[in-house]
Amino acid sequence: xxxxxxxxxxxxxxxxxxxxxxxxxxxxxxxxxxxxxxxxxxxxxxxxxxxxxxxxxxxxxxxxxxxxxxxxxxxxxxxxxxxxxxxxxxxxxxxxxxxxxxxxxxxxxxxxxxxxxxxxxxxxxxxxxxxxxxxxxxxxxxxxxxxxxxxxxxxxxxxxxxxxxxxxxxxxxxxxxxxxxxxxxxxxxxxxxxxxxxxxxxxxxxxxxxxxxxxxxxxxxxxxxxxxxxxxxxxxxxxxxxxxxxxxxxxxxxxxxxxxxxxxxxxxxxxx
Amino acid sequence: xxxxxxxxxxxxxxxxxxxxxxxxxxxxxxxxxxxxxxxxxxxxxxxxxxxxxxxxxxxxxxxxxxxxxxxxxxxxxxxxxxxxxxxxxxxxxxxxxxxxxxxxxxxxxxxxxxxxxxxxxxxxxxxxxxxxxxxxxxxxxxxxxxxxxxxxxxxxxxxxxxxxxxxxxxxxxxxxxxxxxxxxxxxxxxxxxxxxxxxxxxxxxxxxxxxxxxxxxxxxxxxxxxxxxxxxxxxxxxxxxxxxxxxxxxxxxxxxxxxxxxxxxxxxxxxxxxxxxxxxxxxxx
Numbered sequence: 436x437x438x439x440x441x442x443x444x445x446x447x448x449x450x451x452x453x454x455x456x457x458x459x460x461x462x463x464x465x466x467x468x469x470x471x472x473x474x475x476x477x478x479x480x481x482x483x484x485x486x487x488x489x490x491x492x493x494x495x496x497x498x499x500x501x502x503x504x505x506x507x508x509x510x511x512x513x514x515x516x517x518x519x520x521x522x523x524x525x526x527x528x529x530x531x532x533x534x535x536x537x538x539x540x541x542x543x544x545x546x547x548x549x550x551x552x553x554x555x556x557x558x559x560x561x562x563x564x565x566x567x568x569x570x571x572x573x574x575x576x577x578x579x580x581x582x583x584x585x586x587x588x589x590x591x592x593x594x595x596x597x598x599x600x601x602x603x604x605x606x607x608x609x610x611x612x613x614x615x616x617x618x619x620x621x622x623x624x625x626x627x628x629x630x631x632x633x634x635x636x637x638x639x640x641x642x643x644x645x646x647x648x649x650x651x652x653x654x655x656x657x658x659x660x661x662x663x664x665x666x667x668x669x670x671x672x673x674x675x676x677x678x679x680x681x682x683x684x685x686x687x688x689x690x691x692x693x694x695x696x697x698x699x700x701x702x703x704x705x706x707x
Numbered sequence: 708x709x710x711x712x713x714x715x716x717x718x719x720x721x722x723x724x725x726x727x728x729x730x731x732x733x734x735x736x737x738x739x740x741x742x743x744x745x746x747x748x749x750x751x752x753x754x755x756x757x758x759x760x761x762x763x764x765x766x767x768x769x770x771x772x773x774x775x776x777x778x779x780x781x782x783x784x785x786x787x788x789x790x791x792x793x794x795x796x797x798x799x800x801x802x803x804x805x806x807x808x809x810x811x812x813x814x815x816x817x818x819x820x821x822x823x824x825x826x827x828x829x830x831x832x833x834x835x836x837x838x839x840x841x842x843x844x845x846x847x848x849x850x851x852x853x854x855x856x857x858x859x860x861x862x863x864x865x866x867x868x869x870x871x872x873x874x875x876x877x878x879x880x881x882x883x884x885x886x887x888x889x890x891x892x893x894x895x896x897x898x899x900x901x902x903x904x905x906x907x908x909x910x911x912x913x914x915x916x917x918x919x920x921x922x923x924x925x926x927x928x929x930x931x932x933x934x935x936x937x938x939x940x941x942x943x944x945x946x947x948x949x950x951x952x953x954x955x956x957x958x959x960x961x962x963x964x965x966x967x968x969x970x971x972x973x974x975x976x977x978x979x980x981x982x983x984x985x986x987x988x989x990x991x992x
Contacts, residue, residue, distance in 0.1 A: 506895045545923075546892040547885040554881070558786045574884075590739060592851045595867045625865045626855065629737045630716065636740070636755050637715045649739055 443471045453484050503546045504532045511572055515553055518566060550574075588653045591628050594666075595621075603664065606657070611667045613697075624666070628653070631668050631700075635677070639704060642681045650703040667698035680704075714742055714753035722751060727860040736868070738852040762840050765832055766847035772825040773848065773872050779824050787877035798948055801899055801941045806907050808954070809920065811886070812930040814904035815845040818879050821928040849876035886927065893919045900941060900950070902961065907939065 441457035445467070448454065455467020462470070472483070472490040476498070483491050501508045508531060516523060516531075521542075527533040531549060534542045543549050553572070557564040567575040588594040597603055598621050608624035611617050613634075618627040632651060639649065656665045680693045681704070694701035712718055719735075722744050726733050736743040742753045773779045811817065813834055820830040833841055850870040855862050870876075887901040897912035906920075924931050937953040950961045 503892060506892055508892075545889055547889040550885060550888055574888075590851075591737065591853050592867050592869070595853050595865055599867070622855075622862050622865050625853065626862055629735075629742075629853070629855065632737070632739065633714060633716050633719060633742060640755060651739070 441470070443467060443474055445471050447484075453486075500529070501526075502528075502530045502532075503543070503549070504530065506546075508546075508549075509573070511570055512549060512553075514570065515567065515572060516549070518563070519552065519556060521552075588655070590651055590653075591625065591632060594628065594653055594655075595625060598625075598664070603657075606662045606664045609663055609665050611665075611669055611698075613668050613670065615669060627668065628666070635702065638677055639681070642678055652701045652703070654699045654701075656699075665699075668700060669698050671695055671698055712751060712753050714740075714755050719744070719753055723857070727857065730859055732856075732858045734857065735855040735862075736852045737855065738850075741852075759840065761836070762843050762847075765836060765840070766844045768829050768832065769819065769825055769844060770848065770870075770872055772829050773819075773875050776824045778822060779872070779875055782824075782878045783871060783874045785874060785878075787874050787881065798900055798941055798943050800943045801939070803899075803910070803939050804937065805910050806899060806936050806939045806952075807910055807912060807917070808905055808907050808934045808936040809890075809924075809931050810905040810934055811883070811924065812932055813841060814883050814929070815879050816841055817929050818882050819845070822878075822882065824875060845876065845879065848879075849873040886924070886929070889923060890920050893923060899939075902950070905934070907936065 443462070444456045446454045446456065453464070453468075455462045455464065455471055457467070457470065461467075468484075468487055468490060472487055472494055476491065476494055478491070480488055480491065497507060501510070501513045512531075513523065522534065523531075525534045531543055531546075532541060536542045543552075553567070557567055557575070564575075588597055598606070598608060607619060608621050609617060609619050610624035610627040612627045613631065618624050635651075636649065653666055657663070658665065675696055677693065677696065680691055680696065691704045692701065693704065696702075719742055723735065726744070726746065731746055733744060733746040736745065740755045744751045744753075816825075816830055816833040819825045819833075820827065825833075833844060836844065848870060849872070850868075851873070852868050854866040854868055856864045856866065883904055887904070887906060890906050891898045891901060894906075894908050894912060894916055897909040897916060899907045899909060901907065921931070934954055935956075939952045940950070942949040942951075948961075950959075952959050
């Protein structure tokens with residue numbers, strides 16, 4: 436059964452208290468305020484109590500905002516949809532769910548369809564992706580068209596991939612191993628990195644039998660003139676050991692970030 | 708013949724040295740936790756820890772199903788971001804004595820099944836595994852390693868191997884993320900936070916909004932469960948998010964660095980694999 440619209444009356448007592456009544460019955464303040472503002476959305480702001488004014492402003496903001504099935508949508512989505520030339524003018528009451536496609540069916544069945552359309556374009560259009568990142572689109576922080584960014588490689592496989600990219604395939608990898616020996620060339624350099632990872636894994640197992648998760652992060656520097664890519668696996672301080680990080684009474688529920696032990700490697704360890 | 712040996716530099720170098728001396732062609736497959744030396748006659752696996760065969764067997768069945776699925780073929784040919792998002796960024800600090808929490812049950816297995824990427828029998832098989840094993844079997848869709856190829860006593864080339872099904876793994880992450888974003892939208896201002904396959908929202912959320920979320924999940928074929936969450940807090944700084952809660956009477960803490968936010972989900976899933984190697988009963992990251 437549909438509820439009847441109850442006319443809400445607001446009464447201010449002599450002591451300044453605000454009370455709301457509907458059908459002659461006193462309503463709880465929160466409900467009364469909400470209903471009163473809904474019924475009187477266009478009063479001049481000075482005719483509301485302070486608390487009503489906040490509600491009235493929020494209601495006006497809501498009424499002016501874009502929505503999807505009545506739920507507010509962040510402004511940035513509208514900006515992005517404009518960039519995608521979505522016919523926003525076809526929306527009724529500024530609700531994206533009312534936009535119809537050429538066959539007269541809703542263009543977006545669910546809100547996530549909006550996100551999917553944006554992602555679809557971003558995966559194919561470098562400029563559009565850049566636009567999303569610059570605009571601060573939710574979920575696009577730090578995204579990059581390429582897998583690798585900021586001269587960082589997440590593991591040896593990424594590193595091998597980087598060396599095969601168009602941009603860097605003519606670069607020579609120069610890896611300095613923990614003993615200070617230099618390994619030049621893709622194969623020799625990657626062999627040095629492989630041995631480094633095996634060594635570290637072994638060292639960690641000696642320190643803690645329950646190794647759960649390791650993640651190596653390699654940063655590299657580029658010498659553009661000589662087409663060289665450098666990775667230094669030496670320690671930053673020869674008196675520091677991996678055990679210094681693991682033995683210092685870590686909380687087993689948190690990961691250990693070893694980010695200053697080696698020149699160009701950081702390591703995340705999590706023990707089970 | 709297949710052998711499994713503890714992974715140490717000494718063990719591996721000894722084997723490589725012998726094979727080089729014998730001028731035998733061989734291959735060294737190197738992953739973060741496992742190094743495998745393969746010759747024509749045998750395969751020697753050097754592992755940091757032990758894997759459970761049950762996980763491998765199930766992962767193999769998933770892969771078989773995925774490769775047979777027409778939809779998977781489309782996904783494998785498509786492009787996916789390698790940086791994925793497992794939670795809503797722009798999270799504000801928040802504290803509450805009690806919050807509501809809906810977790811999707813077997814989210815990734817359900818996603819595989821709902822998208823016709825695996826058969827019902829495979830879905831049932833995954834469902835019988837404990838959570839710590841369900842995550843790795845899916846994560847194995849994105850296995851990668853580096854192959855070092857040796858011939859005539861020296862390493863002559865390095866090749867990268869990425870599982871052909873890796874995109875399916877990224878597709879699953881995206882799909883669950885879309886679902887979480889839809890729930891976020893349905894909850895409006897009552898939404899607090901989501902992490903991978905669980906969403907946290909205010910205890911004051913109106914019933915109709917909660918019903919909308921439930922109907923949405925059921926419509927897409929996802930089962931869900933409510934978890935009791937107390938003493939919930941999010942400490943959001945420019946650098947990181949620290950989430951603390953008491954979930955089902957167990958204290959949990961997640962620390963997420965904003966710089967690596969895109970990797971969080973991927974790592975969450977892959978961490979499952981690593982944890983499985985040593986402690987099959989670990990249920991948290």
